[in-house]
Amino acid sequence: MSFSVDVLAGIAIQLQSGVGHQDRFQRLITTLRQVLECDASALLRYDARQFIPLAIDGLAQDVLGRRFTLEGHPRLEAIARAGDVVRFPADSDLPDPYDGLIPGQESLKVHACVGLPLFAGQNLIGALTLDAMEPEQFDVFSDEELRLISALAAGALSNALLIEQLESQNMLPGAPAAFEPVANTDMIGLSPNMMQLKKEIEIVAASDLNVLISGETGTGKELVAKSIHEGSPRAANPLVYLNCAALPESVAESELFGHVKGAFTGAISNRSGKFEMADNGTLFLDEIGELSLALQAKLLRVLQYGDIQRVGDDRSLRVDVRVLAATNRDLREEVLAGRFRADLFHRLSVFPLSVPPLRERGDDVVLLAGYFCEQCRLRLGLSRVILSSGARAHLLSYGWPGNVRELEHAVHRAVVLARATRSGGEVILEAQHFAFEESVVAPVQESEAPALPACHNLRDATEHFQREMIRQALSQNNNNWAASARALETDVANLHRLAKRLGMKD
Ligand SMILES: Nc1ncnc2c1ncn2[C@@H]1O[C@H](COP(=O)(O)OP(=O)(O)OP(=O)(O)O)[C@@H](O)[C@H]1O
Ligand SMILES: [Mg+2]
Missing domain, CATH: 3.30.450.40 (GAF domain)
Known part of the structure; x- marks a missing residue:
């Protein structure tokens, strides 16, 4: 032994x-x-x-x-x-x-x-x-x-x-699940913000409440809707998707509630709407903020009374539908501006969920990048897709205004770029393969842009530029890192990390 x-x-x-x-x-x-x-x-x-x-x-x-x-x-x-x-x-x-x-x-x-x-x-x-x-x-x-x-x-x-x-199953009191819950929809992320969100999803999924999911573009709102449905008692029934932004006013009502034959020109047969299709299941209304006031009134009625009327039909049908809605607008502001009904807002947001932007998820950026690397590897039949430490530092320093979707695209593009310059099935992603994002890190007015020395390559030039930006922000903010991070529209932890990598602090 x-x-x-x-x-x-x-x-x-x-x-x-x-x-x-x-x-x-x-x-x-x-x-x-x-x-x-x-x-x-x-x-x-x-x-x-x-x-x-x-x-x-x-x-x-x-x-x-x-x-x-x-x-x-x-x-x-x-x-x-x-x-x-x-x-x-x-x-x-x-x-x-x-x-x-x-x-x-x-x-x-x-x-x-x-x-x-x-x-x-x-x-x-x-x-x-x-x-x-x-x-x-x-x-x-x-x-x-x-x-x-x-x-x-x-x-x-x-x-x-x-x-x-x-x-x-709520059989044990107290303690939240300490690692990712087993679910079909895989939501990558271990940062405190994401752990909190997962906990909320688990709680709300078990209830039958309507949920308003808000968050910036590309943060994963649709993924959240899917995991709520999958974790709910309705999971065996359909999850029906409707994008409110893609609905021309003329067909919107029929899309939602269906129509009967002859209800309008072109209505050649009876057709059920999304509410009927989602009966006993879940209806996901994406971009709810784009719904017209007229349709908002009709939607409110369904939520209040649980019955719908097909266009051209006087009879009403009872439906049992749970509504999940998503928006990247600030609906509260829309209500104040008179573009969204306050009563509908309150009905929908019984349980509001807010999906944090990627820049507030710390190292999850790296985990997600790994996830997408693995996806690309399989899709492109590569033997390995590896992130260099430079690439990792780069991913952490960038602000990701397009959030997870932008990261997903950036990784795909980087893999394609890196593959083009290598033979064999192994791809190592370097910071320069993400250079596109770098150019939009912090748009500055031309007169403020730090002058570039004669750098030999893109990475040196980029790093020089970043150093100058950070130095400027710090001097304008009395060396306060949090304020500088805000000015640069990045997360303060990321800023510290970037500064460290750039050799500006230890
Ligand atoms: N935590 C996550 N783990 C893995 N993949 C994710 C995660 N969050 C988002 N994604 C992926 O990122 C992409 C964008 O997510 P999604 O479409 O859900 O965002 P969204 O908030 O609905 O965006 P939009 O506001 O533009 O509609 C999808 O491919 C999704 O699978
Ligand atoms: Mg979406």
């Missing part, structure tokens, strides 16, 4: 202490790293044919946002299939999902790799992966020893999943 009883007891104790699942999992893999002397380890949850990282150690942060499908990762597929400890030979030609994701070793390939599947009874619930640069690193540990470790980890994970399930 190369482990002492003390070591195993230590691991068991780590799994009992800690303030939440997340914290426990983190302690577990940090301990494993020390005990097994591996260079990287990860605890993954298994769900719907993919592995979802719960805690990582020695790996790039964006791994936490990546989703590893069995189809796209033959090594993980082998672990899922094995039912026992898997030792990959150092010369295995199955690509390691973490190759290039060990910080500081981007160009190095992982050598020793062990996978431990985690079971609850017969069910695969997760995996532990251990990686090392040294090919013989894990040879000293016997299969029995590694099995002991997976048994400990499996017990902890299975407990955590069970508790989470009980909590989401």
